Amino acid sequence: xxxxxxxxxxxxxxxxxxxxxxxxxxxxxxxxxxxxxxxxxxxxxxxxxxxxxxxxxxxxxxxxxxxxxxxxxxxxxxxxxxxxxxxxxxxxxxxxxxxxxxxxxxxxxxxxxxxxxxxxxxxxxxxxxxxxxxxxxxxxxxxxxxxxxxxxxxxxxxxxxxxxxxxxxxxxxxxxxxxxxxxxxxxxxxxxxxxxxxxxxxxxxxxxxxxxxxxxxxxxxxxxxxxxxxxxxxxxxxxxxxxxxxxxxxxxxxxxxxxxxxxxxxxxxxxxxxxxxxxxxxxxxxxxxxxxxxx
Amino acid sequence: xxxxxxxxxxxxxxxxxxxxxxxxxxxxxxxxxxxxxxxxxxxxxxxxxxxxxxxxxxxxxxxxxxxxxxxxxxxxxxxxxxxxxxxxxxxxxxxxxxxxxxxxxxxxxxxxxxxxxxxxxxxxxxxxxxxxxxxxxxxxxxxxxxxxxxxxxxxxxxxxxxxxxxxxxxxxxxxxxxxxxxxxxxxxxxxxxxxxxxxxxxxxxxxxxxxxxxxxxxxxxxxxxxxxxxxxxxxxxxxxxxxxxxxxxxxxxxxxxxxxxxxxxxxxxxxxxxxxxxxxxxxxxxxxxxxxxxxxxxxxxxxxxxxxxxx
Numbered sequence: 261x262x263x264x265x266x267x268x269x270x271x272x273x274x275x276x277x278x279x280x281x282x283x284x285x286x287x288x289x290x291x292x293x294x295x296x297x298x299x300x301x302x303x304x305x306x307x308x309x310x311x312x313x314x315x316x317x318x319x320x321x322x323x324x325x326x327x328x329x330x331x332x333x334x335x336x337x338x339x340x341x342x343x344x345x346x347x348x349x350x351x352x353x354x355x356x357x358x359x360x361x362x363x364x365x366x367x368x369x370x371x372x373x374x375x376x377x378x379x380x381x382x383x384x385x386x387x388x389x390x391x392x393x394x395x396x397x398x399x400x401x402x403x404x405x406x407x408x409x410x411x412x413x414x415x416x417x418x419x420x421x422x423x424x425x426x427x428x429x430x431x432x433x434x435x436x437x438x439x440x441x442x443x444x445x446x447x448x449x450x451x452x453x454x455x456x457x458x459x460x461x462x463x464x465x466x467x468x469x470x471x472x473x474x475x476x477x478x479x480x481x482x483x484x485x486x487x488x489x490x491x492x493x494x495x496x497x498x499x500x501x502x503x504x505x506x507x508x509x510x511x512x513x514x515x516x517x518x519x520x521x522x523x524x525x526x527x528x529x530x531x532x533x534x535x536x537x538x539x540x541x542x543x544x545x546x547x548x549x550x551x552x553x554x555x
Numbered sequence: 556x557x558x559x560x561x562x563x564x565x566x567x568x569x570x571x572x573x574x575x576x577x578x579x580x581x582x583x584x585x586x587x588x589x590x591x592x593x594x595x596x597x598x599x600x601x602x603x604x605x606x607x608x609x610x611x612x613x614x615x616x617x618x619x620x621x622x623x624x625x626x627x628x629x630x631x632x633x634x635x636x637x638x639x640x641x642x643x644x645x646x647x648x649x650x651x652x653x654x655x656x657x658x659x660x661x662x663x664x665x666x667x668x669x670x671x672x673x674x675x676x677x678x679x680x681x682x683x684x685x686x687x688x689x690x691x692x693x694x695x696x697x698x699x700x701x702x703x704x705x706x707x708x709x710x711x712x713x714x715x716x717x718x719x720x721x722x723x724x725x726x727x728x729x730x731x732x733x734x735x736x737x738x739x740x741x742x743x744x745x746x747x748x749x750x751x752x753x754x755x756x757x758x759x760x761x762x763x764x765x766x767x768x769x770x771x772x773x774x775x776x777x778x779x780x781x782x783x784x785x786x787x788x789x790x791x792x793x794x795x796x797x798x799x800x801x802x803x804x805x806x807x808x809x810x811x812x813x814x815x816x817x818x819x820x821x822x823x824x825x826x827x828x829x830x831x832x833x834x835x836x837x838x839x840x841x842x843x844x845x846x847x848x849x850x851x852x853x854x855x856x857x858x859x860x861x862x863x864x865x866x
Contacts, residue, residue: 277738289666292666293666297679306697322707367590371590374588378581381578392600393599399801400603403606404609406828425852427594427599495828506802530687535686539682547823
């Protein structure tokens, strides 16, 4: 069929038809999306009504009903905070996460620099060695780590916990940064070297500033991993002065718990605040970081 | 240039100098990679080797490391009923972790593809992913409680009182925890699929539509094959999670008496740290590890084949 593209009326009809199709599709599509979003947010809605209820109120009312007043949250927070010693626990986890993620990403960046920018004999072999660290399930580390930590005497210690987190957070950032650094043009550092800059200087002032995006994304990812960890901290650091926030949270919950759901749910909210805030504030980097995980 | 400069001695000297420079650089490079290599070798690789050795000993909480048991720990795996049940549930977990996030995530990604406020919806569905599995498990523990959210929705819809203990019965607990897992993973799966969908060129789809293809045909013959590499990446991520999910199960099954049978990851933790059977726990970890690695390797091979075919 020959189309006269100078025929304005025909073109206008075509555009109108196209628009109508899009619009009707758009209207239909919103129904399942809204239904799914409501179902999806119900547990979070439950969380937000529960933290404002007293134990008696929780027992008396339907679980999805609105609370009488906002005041009970103060008591819920105080109870969760004191019974589980959450102040100490969040301080511990926060220090593990802030420091551990920084050291791990730093070490991984240095290694990635050594592997991509310097003439390292056997660079691929070294890379494979560290990459192997991402293959095994965590379950294979647990018993030997417990044994080793008991032997060396760093079980239940802040430093011991930090060390294992640093080690766990090296392989993946290395994998990502190795790709990121390979993408930076060679001329940058060659020029600096000819000027007489040391390798350390080239690394810190030429390469790192060129990879801030991935570095921030990786830091957030590792911070979240350490903050959220239950597995390693429940085995290696049970003592009240070194235990993680997730171990503290778990101690509130379950069969032996006599606390009302309102207190436990409040504790889950407290333990989620740092990562959720980071997510809201740095959403772009967060999404980028989690997508890195798939490459 | 005269020929004297290229005499064997000169060449040898030049080659030696070159090698010296290379070694010098390698030594500097070693300083850069040493911390990473030492940390990973000491805290990750050494434990794996030790774990394999341990699995052949009789080691327990109060006995020594010196007695070897041969394959006894592995034989015991198959003698006790727990292992079979844990294996079966792990298989359900792996299949569930492959199918559900993918099916729901793909449906949602297709729905969200062309709507306004896409970013808002993406963030909403993403939010559970930044919460800790321990926290998510604790919330959902009360969602499934006899007087919990799910039962109150069911009784509200049917008008009859309903107080089923979802996390107390072997018939429902695995499925219930998988639903929670999907709730947490859906966001990231959907975001990855949306990226994959956005990368598909518009021209062939447009051409097929002009030729009268139905949306179903377009999806099956154009979108799906081009999306397959992304689908496989998502599958690799979720398979590993299906094999090793621990926090969620441990927290949600805190009132379930037979929790050791819920998955191999839970069984391993239970035997090692609740029962103190360290050598036996190591054997479970070795079985789990070999399964995860072989399945992931297989999927990675398929994935690289598929991506190559498309390019």
